């Protein structure tokens with residue numbers, strides 16, 4: 001058994017019995033007793049005040065050979081009961097990797113009545129769906145989601161487990177990896193399978209985007225990674241694809257969730273939401289001041305575009321933080337992204353590199369933004385932007 | 400209240416143009432690059448010190464790193480932290496986030512009971528944001544990540560947790576661990592005399608024996624992940640470069656933009 005009760009410390013309070021989602025703990029003679037079908041999820045440990053639950057035997061349990069693990073599992077994230085786009089992208093990528101390995105792809109979904117989502121998960125590439133349905137799973141909670149995923153991993157032993165690098169994925173994946181005692185790679189932008197070994201190659205930008213790094217988890221399983229949204233491609237849904245749905249029965253006691261949600265507040269959106277805009281014109285520190293930033297707004301206006309900005313421009317107070325694109329701002333994927341006086345730091349590029357066509361205006365031809373631009377305009381933006389406004393106006397009038 | 404803050408010293412990437420990874424070993428080359436306290440960790444230190452000033456108690460900072468990392472701790476002490484500990488030993492070298500979180504959890508156990516642990520949202524060089532949640536798991540305490548506001552109400556923490564396009568208001572008992580985002584506060588800038596006083600303070604250095612840590616779980620040997628290759632991404636633009644007369648550039652670009660928009 002992987003979980004143990006330290007009898008001297010157990011007070012027989014019964015919190016663990018109530019918290020166990022799988023009904024695998026019982027208080028017998030004033031002491032907690034772990035039953036035979038325990039899957040070591042750890043939910044009991046999270047509620048045990050005296051600290052009488054010992055999970056470490058599970059961690060020390062030298063990983064069984066990597067061969068004991070197979071298949072790729074993808075954690076499907078929901079937003080207000082709907083599948084998130086990034087999870088479908090993850091399925092597309094998982095499918096490609098599974099085919100390479102000749103293994104299966106499974107999706108894992110938790111929710112308050114998520115059964116309607118199994119079909120789309122299958123049409124987007126899953127061979128199997130592990131579904132957990134409980135009224136207390138309507139929104140993400142660290143402890144419950146960690147316990148359930150732990151149970152699924154220990155029971156079904158996937159070789160690879162992928163999550164999205166969202167606020168949820170980046171909260172959940174490290175907690176889970178620490179519980180399982182396996183490796184985790186953050187925010188990958190590409191994944192491959194190593195030919196000879198079948199090991200997952202996890203690639204990500206490093207050193208502020210100046211380098212790329214390849215990371216492996218050679219001996220521990222599952223190989224876990226979070227994957228940056230908007231980078232992978234989802235598959236065209238195939239309504240005829242077949243797949244199996246496995247429902248895992250649980251009973252979740254909300255008392256076992258220490259972090260209670262009191263309310264959620266939606267942030268106000270700017271008038272033209274830059275996330276929906278077809279074209280975005282963004283300005284950075286190269287604009288030099290708030291008055292000059294107005295030429296960005298003018299260019300946006302003639303193009304019918306939304307205004308974006310780098311953090312430098314927002315920090316200077318030249319425009320609203322709602323315009324900020326990048327790691328701590330919005331992620332945009334317009335048809336056209338025009339970057340004016342932006343150097344293209346990785347934290348900015350994260351938020352816009354999925355754009356269809358990138359136009360960059362910069363006086364430094366070596367600026368990182370110029371490397372990812374489809375059209376790199378080298379020169380002074382105070383000359384180019386006004387000329388561009390003029391040229392667009394003239395051509396529009398002529399057509 | 401007893402508050403522990405985990406901080407990291409990082410190379411100042413934005414200030415350096417040198418390529419800082421050894422392409423053979425994948426190890427960060429720290430020479431020639433100025434080292435600073437991880438900018439996002441200054442928010443964690445400020446939050447801890449501000450809570451102490453309001454509710455009383457002490458702030459203890461911990462870092463794992465080479466000997467120079469002491470400088471980062473001195474910065475924290477000058478901002479108002481009361482005590483600092485440095486984990487430094489060859490055995491810690493090459494740690495990934497799992498091994499880092501393990502070492503930090505051993506150190507915190509040695510420091511003793513606590514009410515709060517703070518981490519930054521992520522480090523400038525690692526950029527993973529994984530150490531905080533891994534540490535919370537090792538310490539068996541709840542976690543709240545991406546925190547942008549904290550209140551203490553009836554001995555409970557009430558926090559704003561920043562999500563993609565909303566925030567949630569959550570409540571939790573102590574002890575717990577929080578990772579804070581930029582903008583939660585304005586970190587104070589210590590005066591010279593505060594810095595001077597901080598430099599006088601004694602900073603104990605701990606190795607694996609002091610932590611009673613299992614050596615096999617430390618450093619490179621305790622790290623499940625391996626950096627196997629590093630390379631420089633293509634540096635030349637894959638796209639079309641326009642230069643020369645601004646009006647010509649503007650004309651050609653306007654043509655392209657209008658065509659794309661009419662597609």
Ligand SMILES: Cc1cc2nc3c(=O)[nH]c(=O)nc-3n(C[C@H](O)[C@H](O)[C@H](O)COP(=O)(O)OP(=O)(O)OC[C@H]3O[C@@H](n4cnc5c(N)ncnc54)[C@H](O)[C@@H]3O)c2cc1C
Pocket residue numbers: 283284285286287309310311312313324325326327328329330340341342343344345346347348351361362363364367379380381382439523
């Ligand atoms: C944790 C973290 C999160 C971050 N999140 C974000 C984020 O969400 N979004 C974001 O944008 N940044 C973010 N940053 C900051 C990011 O690292 C950069 O500092 C920032 O993006 C730089 O903005 P910039 O390109 O406008 O300014 P700079 O880097 O100063 O670049 C200005 C550019 O303008 C050019 N220029 C100057 N004058 C002219 C002219 N007359 N004509 C043409 N070109 C000119 C220069 O050559 C230069 O390339 C984050 C940083 C950290 C550490």
Ligand SMILES: Nc1ncnc2c1ncn2[C@@H]1O[C@H](COP(=O)(O)O)[C@@H](O)[C@H]1O
Pocket residue numbers: 405406407437439440443461462463464496499503517518519520521522523525526527528529530531
């Ligand atoms: N070596 C370290 N010593 C102390 N704290 C650390 C260390 N590495 C990371 N941290 C903490 O964990 C946070 C996230 O770091 P990272 O996971 O590297 O992005 C940092 O902001 C620090 O608070």
